[in-house]
Amino acid sequence: MSTLLGRLTPWIAGAAALIALPHVFTSGFALTLMSQIGLLIVFALAYNMLLGQGGMLSFGHAVYFGLAGYFTIHYLNFIYEEQVPYIPVTLIPLLGGLVGLFFGILIGYVSTRRAGTTFAMISLGFGEMVTALTLVLVAIFNGEDGIQTDRVLGEELFGITYGPNIEVYYLIAGWCLVCTLAMFLLTRTPFGRISNAVRDNPERVEFIGYSSQRIRWLAFSLSSFFAGIAGALHAVNIEHVGFEQVSVIQSGLVLFMVYIGGAATFVGPIIGATLLYFLQSTLTGVTEAWVLYLGVLFVGVIMFFPGGLAGLISMHQPIWRARARLLAPLLVPYSRFLAALIVCVLGCIGLIEMLYFRSSRLSTETELVIYGVESDPFSAGPWLIFAAAAGLGAFAIRKTYPGAVSAWNTAIADARARPLG
């Protein structure tokens, strides 16, 4: 029984956190942010069923997210006009999931016949095609304006109306928890294991009785189902869906989330979705260069931490499993490296912001404020300071990195040397 309790602990803790969060962060901004993160977690986990679990790199998974969103908006509007059977808003995401599943089965039949580059190119093709369609078929998708709705249909169970944002938050939190659990359990089924096997070696599975095409198709369809649920939640949360939600930009964003969070672990996409959306929504108001920073972060992770953030954490798992005290010697070398990294990053950000300010004539602001200090990009002082920080930081990174690596090597060797127990 203790093992069962141990297995349930993360889920109970997660549920408790979801319930408690709106009481800790009470502002309207935080609530919208958390709602959006909740549905993006579902989307990112669905995407990782392809990338991390099944070895399929898709550049067009927003298609299933977005189409489910469009459908949800239309359905809600049709309910108002009493043209379709009433479905409570609580269950609307399931409808979105079925829409995702439908298109996943349909398009997946074509795209999953091949893996690798061919699959990636086909997914990109469908992504562009559907985006183009949403702009062309104005009667259905209403072009660049997109379509909107009102999510308040009336009272549901316990007098919930989904008028207040807090009720929508709990709707999303509930669906997020259920979907996360479902997708976690899916990784532990025969389908889940064979999906991993196809990722590792698609040719070999053919000789143990499996069609790798069929497995990819199944994984694709199930993934589209969850992407559809996320899309419907988006529609309910924002009450608007436009071509951005099906576009390659949205597909790229979920790819970034999963990669930066770490595709090799189950929690990676959760970390990635949370971090990236948090950064996006807080930084877009502060800097115009947000997309540039996102790109640099992505490249940095791919080059230096291919396992993503979750990979960085799980690298240390054997150490604290063996003995938590073995982590102590890591503290100093890691902090040194981190300090160097921060100095370098802050310097680079300063330089980039000043460059942006000088090259962008669109800026309405007349003064450039970096780190709370007014910095004149037309004088040499700030340039020298930021360049010095970036250069010194880069130098310090080179100096401190080997120390951090060798500290980890020592710790992992110590951890492996002692018997498990």
Added chain:
Amino acid sequence: MSSALTLAGLRKSFGAAEIIRGVDLAVEDGERHAIIGPNGAGKSTLYNLISGRFPPSAGRIHLYDTDITGKKAFDINRLGLTRSFQVTNIFARLSVLDNVRCGCLYALGHRYAWWKLVGRLQDVNEQTASILRDIGLWEKRELPAGLLSYADQRALELGIAIAGGANVILLDEPTAGMSHSEVEQAVSLIRRISEGKTLVIVEHDMGVVFDLADRISVLVYGEIIATGTPGEIRASTAVQEAYLGTGAS
């Protein structure tokens, strides 16, 4: 008398090059049949035709009474034919246990199930455990397969192949690259796992071949020039000329 595997007039060309040039062969039910031949004789190609990796250009292949010519690899596997590979072909990021487990799943009827938990499948757990003990990898079951030593990966390769309990087993150079003591272990393992089944084995190590095989076929330039018991093959002058040469003892 029934044949487990029957090849009739089998041919395969890649472009202008004909690799398999009319192979007729009947492997009896329950025998251990070795196929030997010099490098480039077409042994691996023959395996690829039988196991459905690619279709033959001409001829028929029967598994017992079923015509499997041109069928897909997974269909042939479901009919009870399994194979191993000359170059280790495992699921590198999965654990050793999961590698073997994946080999069991379809054969035990769990197919593409996404509604049952893999850890709760009693039949799969038992079969996986028994195979892991058989191939001597039970202690290493939690390791990612890619981290195993070469000999262990070869053993795992065998384990995946036999996990489904197929009746006809095709092994492609199972002892290639092994040390002398490892070869001995591998041979006794192969003997055990092929008990009561039909085994076809491609092998370069003549010690292994003459030790293990009930009958031997010699493949030279895409044709079978002789089939017989180890004694007959050893005595055949045609075989000695074409293949064994000075190596014959």
